[in-house]
Amino acid sequence: MLFGKKKDKKPSNIAMMDSKVNEDYVEEKVTKIKDEDVEIVMDNEEAISKKLSNAGPLRKYTELGKIMFSMLKDVKKGSYTNVPWFTIATIVVALLYVFNPFDLVPDFIPGIGYIDDLAVLSMGMGWIETDLHKYLDWRLSGGEEA
Template identity: 55%
Template sequence: MFGNLKKKIDEDYFKTEVTKIDDNDVSIAMDSQDKVDDKINNSGLLQKYSELAKLMYGMLKDYRRGVYSKVPWFTIATVAFSFLYILNPLDIIPDFIPGLGYIDDMAIFTFGLRFIESDLHNYLDWKIEEEA
């Protein structure tokens, strides 16, 4: 099972799926913040990403409001894809499978973080400067 998961969730899969994200998907991800937060906070595997998810939502909000534009579209699409994937209960490993259902969600979230880590740091630096 895990070998199959590794084959399905790789860099090519991730990049392909992220390139399919459009502005409407970003809106859906934004409108689903409470559901994503609930799912992250109520799953043992994803809880450690709670603060990062809040930061990512902050970046999406500031991007959508036009107050933060120093972010490439790929980063915005990566955040939206990660959140939409977490929301999908019937993804590669269905969420209702006890003990295993959130492994692919965690893999996608972690994979996304690898791609956008520097953009998140830049956003956090910008946010700190704005508040000062």
């Protein structure tokens, strides 16, 4: 799980911003996502959405967050099934990472606190962009499975 575990306080945390290290970190977390993690995200939708809309650097991801939550809800209801688990897990990792204030670069550090959140959201978006577009097309077509 992404929070609840204390991270090592090594001086190399800032060095984790290297894109390859970050990608490996996120990919490792994605492979460990469970159904319970999806529930944690859904239970904290309001807090995550509030953080996305109130944190200046993350504000541009507010609409993306709404789409991700909408997709998770439709998958959970069983109305949208055309999505690989990797996509759901990526959404969950990205949103849990944003929700966690004590990540690689803690959010309370002025100026750089949201750099890692932006990196994780951007990386995740790159991995699942096609699936998000398919989901939006599905929604626009009336929300019926093909």
